[in-house]
Amino acid sequence: MRDEALTGGFADAPVEAARAFRAALSALARPGRIETIGGAAAPAPVSEAAATLLLTLCDGETPLYLAPSHDSPALREWIAFHIGAPLTDRAGAAFALGTWEALAPLDTFARGTSDYPDRSTTLIVEVPRLAPEGKRLTGPGIETEARLNLPEVAAFRANRAGFPLGWDFFFTAGTALAALPRSTVVEDA
Amino acid sequence: MSAYNFAYLDEQTKRMIRRALLKGIAIPGYQVPFASREMPMPYGWGTGGVQVTAACLTPEDRLKVIDQGADDTTNAVSIRKFFETTAGVETTERTRAATVIQTRHRIPEEPLGEDQILVYQVPIPEPLRFLEPRETETRRMHALEEYGLMHVKLYEDIARHGAIATSYAYPVKVEGRYVMDPSPIPKFDNPKLESAAIQLFGAGREQRIYAIPPHTRVVSLDFEDHPFVASKADHACDLCGADHSYLDEVIVDDAGGRMFVCSDTDFCATRQAEGHRGRLSPEAAE
Incomplete structure (x- = not known):
């Protein structure tokens, strides 16, 4: 096991995880809002925000899928040491991490069942940058409308059409975090 | 701690x-x-x-x-x-x-x-x-x-x-x-x-x-002919005079006496500090 796998955890786990969760809650409750989180460092190419989100939300009870863009021995070791999440395939994942291209096609991830729509995959999507511009967002959590530079529209429109089933997304870039729950309506600007 | x-x-x-x-x-x-x-x-x-x-x-x-x-x-x-x-x-x-x-x-x-x-x-x-x-x-x-x-x-x-x-x-x-x-x-x-x-x-x-x-x-949830009504006791607060807050009814003696006060204590105290008075406020009762 390399040294890299042993470093990069929270210095003060209860407090840093609490702050990171509040940022994640705020981002998901207000789609399009960009929050800043940090404190964790995972092997490249994982962003600081994504590493912090993994430490905050994942543990031995949450099967995790690593898309080809992020699957590396170094990251596997880091996850084994810090999180203990079992690595799994797409269908069994509670969380998935990767770039938008590597995570496609989304259809293979769990969308929940009509009895238990919460049993669906939460996707952590690494993007080059996040900015409050581009696609138009409306729905719960948004007073009038919000804007976010999402990679596309069709996938999110299909996701919304399946409500209450669907996937929930976190987008991470550097220390920036934004989110898109299944309830949001996404349109071209 | x-x-x-x-x-x-x-x-x-x-x-x-x-x-x-x-x-x-x-x-x-x-x-x-x-x-x-x-x-x-x-x-x-x-x-x-x-x-x-x-x-x-x-x-x-x-x-x-x-x-x-x-x-x-x-x-x-x-x-x-x-x-x-x-x-x-x-x-x-x-x-x-x-x-x-x-x-x-x-x-x-x-x-x-x-x-x-x-x-x-x-x-x-x-x-x-x-x-x-x-x-x-x-x-x-x-x-x-x-x-x-x-x-x-x-x-x-x-x-x-x-x-x-x-x-x-x-x-x-x-x-x-x-x-x-x-x-x-x-x-x-x-x-x-x-x-x-x-x-x-x-x-x-x-x-x-x-x-x-x-x-x-x-x-x-409601019906067209029985729309939802956000009801409250038909009184004003006896301490701060608010007529738009949710009220508690308090029995004050054994002769049927009662008063109505805001259930939100912070709301009521803030209004009293701002000078609002109700029917049973100390100043008004004197």
Whole structure:
């Protein structure tokens, strides 16, 4: 096991995880809002925000899928040491991490069942940058409308059409975090 | 303080609750099952709310706890002390100054802002439970959006009493999909469920968490010819004179004497400090 796998955890786990969760809650409750989180460092190419989100939300009870863009021995070791999440395939994942291209096609991830729509995959999507511009967002959590530079529209429109089933997304870039729950309506600007 | 992990719960429990909260936010009004823990207080004292609050608190937060609107009742005082001890957070009685508010059966009179979180203590999260006792059936009814039974219940109210007699825990439909129990708040508070704040609901004994994100459509169920009315006692507060707040009726002697006071103690005290006076204020009574 390399040294890299042993470093990069929270210095003060209860407090840093609490702050990171509040940022994640705020981002998901207000789609399009960009929050800043940090404190964790995972092997490249994982962003600081994504590493912090993994430490905050994942543990031995949450099967995790690593898309080809992020699957590396170094990251596997880091996850084994810090999180203990079992690595799994797409269908069994509670969380998935990767770039938008590597995570496609989304259809293979769990969308929940009509009895238990919460049993669906939460996707952590690494993007080059996040900015409050581009696609138009409306729905719960948004007073009038919000804007976010999402990679596309069709996938999110299909996701919304399946409500209450669907996937929930976190987008991470550097220390920036934004989110898109299944309830949001996404349109071209 | 150092004898406890920050905010009492262990980190794995907090992660589990946090995951449930995020799914609750993503599916407004849907009850997410969670593995509720034993807390150092009895069921019915807000164990669900306390777990949700513990999972949300950061050291920077300022916490307010209310019980039926009051900051100074046993339940509110003990939960406030609990988090002062285990999380070391600042506490306050002022609605405006609080970042996290845990509540039992009321929504503060003052409109909440963007950066506030309201945590409800919920006894029975399932709005259909008294109509259908089987969990398997109510889960199916939610899945199929089969809410006819609830309308029959409200109709029977009208047939029997001439009006919808349900006065608290009045069912609502969230974002046009899930029928939700808003916890036993008076129906006077129902319009305030459409808020700028994040609203989180925790039911400890029943092991359910649900949520309403900010600016989410929340409609109280009703009929065209019997529209929903957010009713309250037809009086003004006897201490601050407010005619637009929810009132408690207090018996003051054994000869039928009574007074009406705001149930929201912070709202009432703030108005009195601003110089508002009611029928029984010391100055007015002299």
